[in-house]
Each structure stands twice: as C-alpha cells, then as structure tokens.
Amino acid sequence: MEKKLEIYPGTKALIFDLDGTLADNMPIHFLAFRNVLKEYKVDLKPELFMSLAGVPAVETIAHYNEIFGVQMDPEKVGHQKEAEYEKIMHKMKPVEPVVALLKKYHGKLPMAVGTGGYRRLAERTMQIIGIDQYVDILVSADDVQHPKPHPETFLKCAEKMGVAPEFCQVFEDGEPGMQAARTAGMMVTSVNDFYEMDFSLV
Template identity: 55%
Template sequence: MIKKSLAINPKAKGLIFDLDGTLADTMPIHYIAWKNAAAKYGVNYTTELFIQMAGIPVYPSVEKINEIFGTNIDPKEMGDSKEAEFEKNMHLTPEIKVVTDLVREYHGKIPMAVGTGGSRRLSLKTLEIIGLKGYFDILVTSEDVANFKPHPETFLKCAELMGVDPSDCEVFEDGILGMQAAQTAGMMVVDVTEYYKVTIGQ
C-alpha cells in the first residue's frame, strides 16, 4: 500500500536526497539503457540485477557484471554505451512529486544536498529536467568520492559540506545500497518507494 504524505523528521537539521529513483523517476530509463547496452555483449540484464546494483556508479557496475557472468567486458566501453542510451531518453524523466514537493517546501529553510552514484554532468542535467536546477548548492557525485554506496562516504561528505552532524541528517533513498549507506553513516533514513509506485521492467 502506497503511503499518502511524506514529511521530514522533526529532529532533522539537514536533508540529503538521492537523485535517481528518489527525486527523478529515471529508473525505468536507466533500466532500458542497461538492458540495451548489456544485450550488445550477450548479457541478459534482469530487473533483479538492476535493483541489486542500484546506486553503484556506471563503470563499477560493469565490473560487477563481469564478476557475475564471468565476462571480460571493457567497463568504459560498455559504461559509455549505457550512458549514451540513457541520455537519449532522459528528457522524458518525470519528477517524483511527493519528494520534490519537500525540496520546494524546505528550500532556503534547512540545509539540503544531493548524494548520488551518478556522474556530475548527467546529475545536473537531470535536476534541470525535473525543474530543480538551483535548488541544491551541494551535489556529491561518483566523481567526488573514493567509495560508493553502500559505503557511507557520499552521505558523510554531504553532511560535512552542509555543516550538519550526521546524526542530525535525514536521507531520502530508494536503493537498498543507499539505505545501508545512510544507516552506516548514523543518519535517519526514509525509503521513498513506500510513497510512489515503482514501474521498472513493466
């Protein structure tokens, strides 16, 4: 059952949002891009695999595919192919309004940041597409950390840049790895998929 309204924890002094699948409903577009890119290498990319790897940056995702399938695919080659596939259709991305409404409500009132496993260029483009360009001074991407989710570095860096103690930060996430990262960082965490219908693979 989908929960109706999303509110922040009264204890929160800083808000951190994942991007893909949290602010922007990009996951179906990412899934098709991965499926098409993987098919070129004879890999059957399933929805289960996609969900399992949500939050992992693009090149490490290909390395993971190599581990799982025993392949020797060049991470940059396949990763760039996947990103190109995604970019062709990213203009179709809708916002996830139940979450973006919170951003608009608290903009200028409480420190906010985006912590994503995506690239900076495509993350900025995604924020522009969903009408949130200029809403976040702090954007931590895969290019800004040495360790990606489920390691807490992304979110800890967001907290540091906001000047808010990790225990006072509330993270909004859709991915299992991202939720683990937030919990490891000692932050409050909200699973946003309880507030909207996930349609990956349909």
C-alpha cells in the same frame, strides 16, 4: 489515503539521492543498460538491476561480469551506457512527493543531493525535473573515492552543509544508498512506498 513523507524530529538537514528518489528515471537507466548489454549477450532483468541501485555504472558492470561470467570492460561499457542514457533521459519524470518535500523545505533547512551518478548527468537530470534552482550542494560519483554503499557520499554532503551526520535525514530508494546512510549514522527514509516504478514502459 495519500501517504506523506515526514521529517523526523531532530532533523537539521536533508540529503536526497537523485536517481529513483527525486527523479523517476530508474526504468530509463535500466533501458540504457539493457540496450548496451545486448551486444554482450547479457539479458538484464529489472530485479537484478534494482538490487544494484545507486552503485555507479563502472562498479555495476564489474558486478555483472561476475554474475554473468562475461568480461566486459567496465570503463568502456560504462561510458556506452551513459551515452545511451543521455539519448533517452528526457523521458524521465519527477517523483512528485519527494520533489514537493524538497521545495517545501528549500530555504528552511540545509539540503544536498548525494548521487552515485556522474556530475554532468546529475545536473542535467535536475534541470529536466525542474529542481536545479533548489539544490546548492551536489556530491556525485566524480567527488568521491568510495561510492555507495560506502558512506563517503553522504558524509561529504553533511560536511558541505556544516551539519553533523546524526542530524541529517537521507531520502533513498536503493539498498546500497540506505546502507551508506545507516553506516554514516544518519536517519534514513525509503521513498519506495511513494511511487510505483513502471518498467512496463521499457
């Protein structure tokens, strides 16, 4: 039986997270982090990595410092991780059911992408998975003061679309992002049941 993503009654606009929601690239982000953190004698496991899904790299590294009792420079290591990710990001694939929904409602409902990633990498990601021509509004880590789980990313998406938050449906894979959507007063759909994340590749 194939599961289907549904639009809730009353939805007037759609907001999509990018990494792990439209793009099946979380294992690639994990691999980039793991490769860089090896230098700092940190052995990163997928479970811990996924618990911070949607949180920008700099904040994630600050969390790792606390958890592992290390003192990595979040800015420096964040940029190392992004550079490593760029080398291998071509391996990502689209999350087909979510991308199909985005294409189905393109031109019918206002849509935006709200990501914890940097704009440059988010734009490249959308090109790789073939959705850049479907997305007019992108709110990235470069556009907000407070990343997820703070609701600013999604509230900015709603503002740019001209739709009140309560009429926006958010598609997310990470708990911080789902929390951000709930705090913003939006409807939330987890996409985690619609594909299997394969960490065996890394």
